[in-house]
Amino acid sequence: MATLVFVESAEGKIKKTSLEAVVYAAAIGGDVIAIALGTEVDDSELAGLGNYGAIKVLKVSDDRLNQGVIQAYANVLNQAMTSMGSDILVLANSSLGTPVSARVAIKQDASLVTNVTELPDTSNGFKVKRSIYTGKAFANVELTKARKVIAIKKNAAEIKEIGGSAAVEEFSPELTDSDFEVAITGVDKATGDILLPEAEIVVSGGRGLKGPENWGMIEDLAQELEAATGCSKPVSDIGWRPHHEHVGQTGVKVSPTLYIAVGISGAIQHLAGVNSSKYIVVVNKDEEAPFFKAADYGIAGDAFDVIPKLTEALKAAR
Amino acid sequence: MKLLVCITHVPDTTSKISFTDDDQKFDQTGVQFIIGPYDDYALARAVELKEQSGGSITVLNVGGSETEPTIRKALAIGADEAVRVNADPTDSLFVAKQIAEHAKDSGYDLILMGRESIDFNGGMVHGMVGEMLGIPSVSPVMTLDVDGDSVKMSREIEGGKEVVEAKMPLVAGCQEPIAEWKIPNMRGIMSARTKPLNVVEPVSDEVSSTLEKYELPPAKGAVKMIDADKVSELVD
Numbered sequence: 001m002a003t004l005v006f007v008e009s010a011e012g013k014i015k016k017t018s019l020e021a022v023v024y025a026a027a028i029g030g031d032v033i034a035i036a037l038g039t040e041v042d043d044s045e046l047a048g049l050g051n052y053g054a055i056k057v058l059k060v061s062d063d064r065l066n067q068g069v070i071q072a073y074a075n076v077l078n079q080a081m082t083s084m085g086s087d088i089l090v091l092a093n094s095s096l097g098t099p100v101s102a103r104v105a106i107k108q109d110a111s112l113v114t115n116v117t118e119l120p121d122t123s124n125g126f127k128v129k130r131s132i133y134t135g136k137a138f139a140n141v142e143l144t145k146a147r148k149v150i151a152i153k154k155n156a157a158e159i160k161e162i163g164g165s166a167a168v169e170e171f172s173p174e175l176t177d178s179d180f181e182v183a184i185t186g187v188d189k190a191t192g193d194i195l196l197p198e199a200e201i202v203v204s205g206g207r208g209l210k211g212p213e214n215w216g217m218i219e220d221l222a223q224e225l226e227a228a229t230g231c232s233k234p235v236s237d238i239g240w241r242p243h244h245e246h247v248g249q250t251g252v253k254v255s256p257t258l259y260i261a262v263g264i265s266g267a268i269q270h271l272a273g274v275n276s277s278k279y280i281v282v283v284n285k286d287e288e289a290p291f292f293k294a295a296d297y298g299i300a301g302d303a304f305d306v307i308p309k310l311t312e313a314l315k316a317a318r
Numbered sequence: 319m320k321l322l323v324c325i326t327h328v329p330d331t332t333s334k335i336s337f338t339d340d341d342q343k344f345d346q347t348g349v350q351f352i353i354g355p356y357d358d359y360a361l362a363r364a365v366e367l368k369e370q371s372g373g374s375i376t377v378l379n380v381g382g383s384e385t386e387p388t389i390r391k392a393l394a395i396g397a398d399e400a401v402r403v404n405a406d407p408t409d410s411l412f413v414a415k416q417i418a419e420h421a422k423d424s425g426y427d428l429i430l431m432g433r434e435s436i437d438f439n440g441g442m443v444h445g446m447v448g449e450m451l452g453i454p455s456v457s458p459v460m461t462l463d464v465d466g467d468s469v470k471m472s473r474e475i476e477g478g479k480e481v482v483e484a485k486m487p488l489v490a491g492c493q494e495p496i497a498e499w500k501i502p503n504m505r506g507i508m509s510a511r512t513k514p515l516n517v518v519e520p521v522s523d524e525v526s527s528t529l530e531k532y533e534l535p536p537a538k539g540a541v542k543m544i545d546a547d548k549v550s551e552l553v554d
């Protein structure tokens with residue numbers, strides 16, 4: 001039995017969540033075959049997936065796949081599952097992976113589960129734990145179809161390096177123009193920044209920061225910590241920060257090791273996006289702010305005073 | 319233009335979540351139910367599109383009779399008619415089958431859904447329906463404009479967005495800022511009472527997963543407060 005893993009990359013590097021997907025697949029048992037679409041990742045990076053448990057990596061060298069066209073991707077993954085005889089496809093939840101997974105599951109007549117948070121229990125059937133109610137609860141579900149498509153959340157598997165390298169092979173699915181009927185005609189993407197859903201540390205600012213001109217200190221702190229920056233919903237609604245930084249129920253859900261919230265009250269809809277963070281630090285001048293109840297560490301103080309001090313302290317500790 | 323909007327009936331975003339019956343059932347005690355916030359965006363955009371170029375809006379929900387007040391609210395916001403598939407939505411495959419069955423011969427130009435439901439958070443149903451109907455599915459969609467039979471959308475990706483163009487019919491999973499949520503006015507509420515709400519029975523009982531049990535996250539330990547003058551303690 002072989003498990004197929006769809007891996008995604010950013011700027012030529014395999015994403016960390018995709019490495020977790022490879023580790024997840026390896027933990028299921030059986031051979032792990034990874035597949036990468038497009039021409040933007042070089043062979044040595046792909047072979048490196050062996051270090052995480054893949055024995056083989058399929059690459060689909062087709063320029064048209066450098067853009068994440070949902071239908072075409074689903075078609076490729078469907079053909080790869082069939083041709084490799086894989087019963088299971090594992091991938092990371094992402095803006096591309098999740099919509100693609102749904103279509104593959106229907107093509108394969110497979111059970112589909114997204115937002116999986118832990119390794120499966122295969123002692124009796126195939127059971128997984130998934131996050132529901134926007135992180136406020138979990139459901140343990142049994143996947144009842146013979147084939148399965150599993151989309152995992154960040155941190156569902158702990159990365160282990162086992163050494164070794166994987167054989168890289170070309171895979172040439174049949175694709176027609178109709179697979180590219182939905183055209184991506186423009187991309188507007190911040191480059192170089194640390195991506196919010198992938199980040200190990202996130203520094204987020206809320207309305208307590210008073211205005212966009214005060215984000216400098218957030219960015220300084222983020223830079224010192226090599227963190228991504230986020231914000232609360234009103235902050236992106238008023239346009240102080242771009243929409244893709246908005247964290248919470250209706251925005252990005254993050255699960256970093258450390259989440260630092262500055263001048264955010266801690267409304268339940270904001271908490272919904274951050275409650276799977278490992279540690280939460282809250283800076284708020286109101287010691288009654290609800291966010292403190294969800295925090296591991298709290299500083300009741302004025303952000304304009306605390307944040308520069310914190311950045312200085314970190315610099316000093318370096 | 320013929321529009322279908324699929325809506326969920328979900329606990330209000332401020333609800334405290336708990337379970338009963340040996341963690342087999344969601345505890346509805348004291349919970350307010352609303353139209354899923356993302357579905358509300360989809361509906362609001364549908365109303366705007368109808369205002370611009372005419373047509374009709376059907377809303378569909380897969381759920382028991384308790385969802386009817388939520389469906390009526392969607393009618394009050396501006397949908398013309400509603401369909402309720404009379405069944406508990408047990409899993410996303412089951413829901414997708416019901417939606418696809420309703421849509422397959424109905425000639426919808428656009429099927430708008432939320433990017434995800436806020437109870438099961440699958441983000442799965444729109445892609446499944448698109449595949450079942452053999453039409454494109456695009457999600458998460460931040461803006462959507464129609465020009466003839468073409469649709470131009472922006473889709474959120476990690477760290478930014480991309481412009482996506484496709485021909486109708488298609489399925490879109492919507493999120494903000496596609497439109498402002500609409501609040502029903504008095505006239506809407508009055509007319510919603512008499513708009514048709516058709517109840518149909520499910521077409522299949524096929525599922526691909528079964529619930530073992532629900533579970534709540536472990537309680538968070540107490541917060542450790544640090545004096546604002548001693549932030550360096552945090553560094554250690």
Ligand SMILES: Cc1cc2nc3c(=O)[nH]c(=O)nc-3n(C[C@H](O)[C@H](O)[C@H](O)COP(=O)(O)OP(=O)(O)OC[C@H]3O[C@@H](n4cnc5c(N)ncnc54)[C@H](O)[C@@H]3O)c2cc1C
Nearest residue numbers: 206207208232233248249250263264265267269270285303
């Ligand atoms: C359906 C729905 C979905 C929603 N989804 C989201 C979502 O996804 N994400 C989200 O964030 N919100 C969401 N919201 C909005 C949410 O309810 C809150 O309104 C929002 O999170 C509040 O943002 P805030 O904490 O930045 O602002 P505020 O509530 O205004 O809080 C500002 C905080 O800053 C503190 N402060 C002020 N000055 C200082 C200072 N100098 N130093 C330190 N602290 C200071 C204040 O004490 C206060 O606690 C949603 C709401 C609804 C109804």
Ligand SMILES: Nc1ncnc2c1ncn2[C@@H]1O[C@H](COP(=O)(O)O)[C@@H](O)[C@H]1O
Nearest residue numbers: 324380407431432434435440441442443
């Ligand atoms: N029971 C349901 N009835 C109608 N539409 C639904 C139902 N469940 C999900 N949907 C639609 O599918 C979208 C995605 O749901 P999900 O895959 O559960 O995250 C929702 O935002 C709705 O538009």
